[in-house]
Amino acid sequence: MTRASRNSALSAIGDDAAPILAITRPPSRSWLWRLASLVLFFLAWEIAGRAPINPAFPPFSETFAALAGLAADGSLFTAYRSTLQPLLLGLLVSALAGVSLGVAMGLSRRAEWFLAPVFIVLQAAPMAALVPLLTFVYGIGLTAKTLAVIMLALPVIALNGYKAVANANPSLVAMCRSFQGTRRQQIQKIIIPDASPVIFAGLRLGVAAGFIGVILAELLITPTGIGDLITYHRSVANYAEMYAAIVSIILLSSLTLAGLEAFETRVLRPEKRGGHAIA
Amino acid sequence: MPSLDVAARPFDPAVPAPESIVSVRGIGKFYDAMEALRGIDLDFPRGRLTTLLGPSGCGKTTLLKIIAGLIAPSAGEVRVNGRAVTRPGPERAFVFQDFALLPWADVLRNVAFGLELRGMGKSERQAVAGKYIEEVGLSGFESRYPHELSGGMKQRVGLARALAVNADVLLFDEPFSAVDEQNRRKFQEDLLRLVAIERKTFIFVTHSIEEAVYISDRIVLLSPRPGRLSQVIEPRIDRAGQPETIRRDPLYLDTVEEIWQGLKRYVD
Numbered sequence: 001m002t003r004a005s006r007n008s009a010l011s012a013i014g015d016d017a018a019p020i021l022a023i024t025r026p027p028s029r030s031w032l033w034r035l036a037s038l039v040l041f042f043l044a045w046e047i048a049g050r051a052p053i054n055p056a057f058p059p060f061s062e063t064f065a066a067l068a069g070l071a072a073d074g075s076l077f078t079a080y081r082s083t084l085q086p087l088l089l090g091l092l093v094s095a096l097a098g099v100s101l102g103v104a105m106g107l108s109r110r111a112e113w114f115l116a117p118v119f120i121v122l123q124a125a126p127m128a129a130l131v132p133l134l135t136f137v138y139g140i141g142l143t144a145k146t147l148a149v150i151m152l153a154l155p156v157i158a159l160n161g162y163k164a165v166a167n168a169n170p171s172l173v174a175m176c177r178s179f180q181g182t183r184r185q186q187i188q189k190i191i192i193p194d195a196s197p198v199i200f201a202g203l204r205l206g207v208a209a210g211f212i213g214v215i216l217a218e219l220l221i222t223p224t225g226i227g228d229l230i231t232y233h234r235s236v237a238n239y240a241e242m243y244a245a246i247v248s249i250i251l252l253s254s255l256t257l258a259g260l261e262a263f264e265t266r267v268l269r270p271e272k273r274g275g276h277a278i279a
Numbered sequence: 280m281p282s283l284d285v286a287a288r289p290f291d292p293a294v295p296a297p298e299s300i301v302s303v304r305g306i307g308k309f310y311d312a313m314e315a316l317r318g319i320d321l322d323f324p325r326g327r328l329t330t331l332l333g334p335s336g337c338g339k340t341t342l343l344k345i346i347a348g349l350i351a352p353s354a355g356e357v358r359v360n361g362r363a364v365t366r367p368g369p370e371r372a373f374v375f376q377d378f379a380l381l382p383w384a385d386v387l388r389n390v391a392f393g394l395e396l397r398g399m400g401k402s403e404r405q406a407v408a409g410k411y412i413e414e415v416g417l418s419g420f421e422s423r424y425p426h427e428l429s430g431g432m433k434q435r436v437g438l439a440r441a442l443a444v445n446a447d448v449l450l451f452d453e454p455f456s457a458v459d460e461q462n463r464r465k466f467q468e469d470l471l472r473l474v475a476i477e478r479k480t481f482i483f484v485t486h487s488i489e490e491a492v493y494i495s496d497r498i499v500l501l502s503p504r505p506g507r508l509s510q511v512i513e514p515r516i517d518r519a520g521q522p523e524t525i526r527r528d529p530l531y532l533d534t535v536e537e538i539w540q541g542l543k544r545y546v547d
Contacts, residue, residue: 171379174349174379175375175379176396177349177366177367178349178371178372178373179392179444180366180396189395189396193381
């Protein structure tokens with residue numbers, strides 16, 4: 001779309017007679033900008049690595065070569081097998097429990113009084129200090145790692161769900177009542193969809209926090225999985241491999257978050273698909 | 280209490296209008312210590328457009344929402360078709376000041392939403408909604424989302440949604456206050472056409488004197504703090520002619536002026 005035609009789209013807004021264009025940037029171009037941003041970042045990384053800032057800071061090319069090496073010798077996948085299990089388990093529990101408890105707090109005054117203070121305190125607590133305590137109770141196995149994920153992910157998911165539901169648009173709720181919607185319809189057809197952007201923002205934050213939780217657990221309490229890969233390569237001064245492990249977890253986290261966003265747009269907010277621009 | 284000679288008669292609660300569909304008896308409303316409405320007695324004749332008019336703070340929207348069953352009164356009773364109102368019912372439909380459209384639903388689903396809540400099947404309710412989308416002049420916009428529409432078009436969606444449930448009484452809460460002036464005029468003209476063909480009872484809240492006189496069969500004037508009945512006016516304006524003829528009709532202009540003289544003292 002040219003600049004001129006975008007301007008004409010703007011002027012059509014507010015005119016009853018003309019069909020109105022959705023003002024969305026063409027997706028191809030936004031991808032181009034994102035790609036450019038990544039390329040620029042990798043370029044800066046390459047230059048900084050070659051300068052060099054520090055012998056422990058390898059350039060981009062070496063890091064990605066190391067990543068390919070870790071993938072080729074299979075150690076990356078072995079590590080992920082033991083990292084992903086507690087991560088997925090913990091995130092699943094956090095998402096289900098967090099959204100349900102959050103929605104319950106938003107809908108019921110009693111649930112709000114009973115649960116909200118717990119989550120507010122949990123969210124404020126410095127988790128890195130609490131995660132090692134889990135080993136005293138649950139040892140260094142799967143349970144401790146899963147609980148670390150839940151401890152980090154659950155509060156932010158629950159609190160966002162709570163705020164989203166408590167702040168559901170009162171005008172839409174009144175509209176539903178005026179058309180004799182039942183309480184159940186009010187929750188299903190108005191409150192949940194209206195709250196879904198904030199619930200999903202909470203889920204995205206929760207997933208990011210869950211990644212932090214599992215890596216914290218692996219670095220602090222149970223030397224296994226990707227955390228162990230990072231620790232091991234640091235201890236033998238394979239800095240490129242260490243950075244490769246870190247990059248891989250960032251990559252996985254980013255892809256998961258992007259997938260979650262795509263799911264939300266597709267399933268819950270059809271108006272954001274922006275597929276209605278008329279040429 | 281001043282009364283207009285031909286255009287109005289003084290309100291007399293002892294003589295209820297014949298065929299009243301909505302009757303309001305002794306309605307009062309307190310918000311904590313603030314008295315919003317006091318002793319409202321009113322009858323709304325079937326098939327007419329009655330406007331509740333008054334300055335801000337006169338409780339006109341509160342009265343409308345009590346009739347809708349969205350707010351419980353502190354005193355008194357509202358009856359619709361002889362049955363006491365305790366909650367919203369299928370014989371009443373509400374048009375909201377801020378449109379209250381579902382942003383995640385297209386025009387078709389928004390218009391059909393009242394029917395969806397009643398459990399009507401998808402193809403059936405979409406057929407009904409399509410008919411009213413056409414009636415309010417939105418054909419071709421069925422698959423658009425609210426954020427793609429102008430204020431005037433959004434309120435047409437709100438109107439079509441209220442018409443689609445086939446209620447006897449349509450309640451309008453300042454429907455044009457968030458719509459620009461040109462669209463508002465066009466909308467008022469369309470509304471008169473709708474009143475003529477739909478044979479429903481319309482209760483309309485506005486703070487615009489011109490709007491009230493232009494569209495109403497009856498105008499109920501409320502005085503503020505607390506809201507009380509001040510006067511009932513029935514402008515006998517011939518609406519058969521063109522919109523510009525109505526707006527130049529001496530009776531229209533006199534009625535507007537008379538109401539303004541009556542309301543002036545409430546304006547700070």
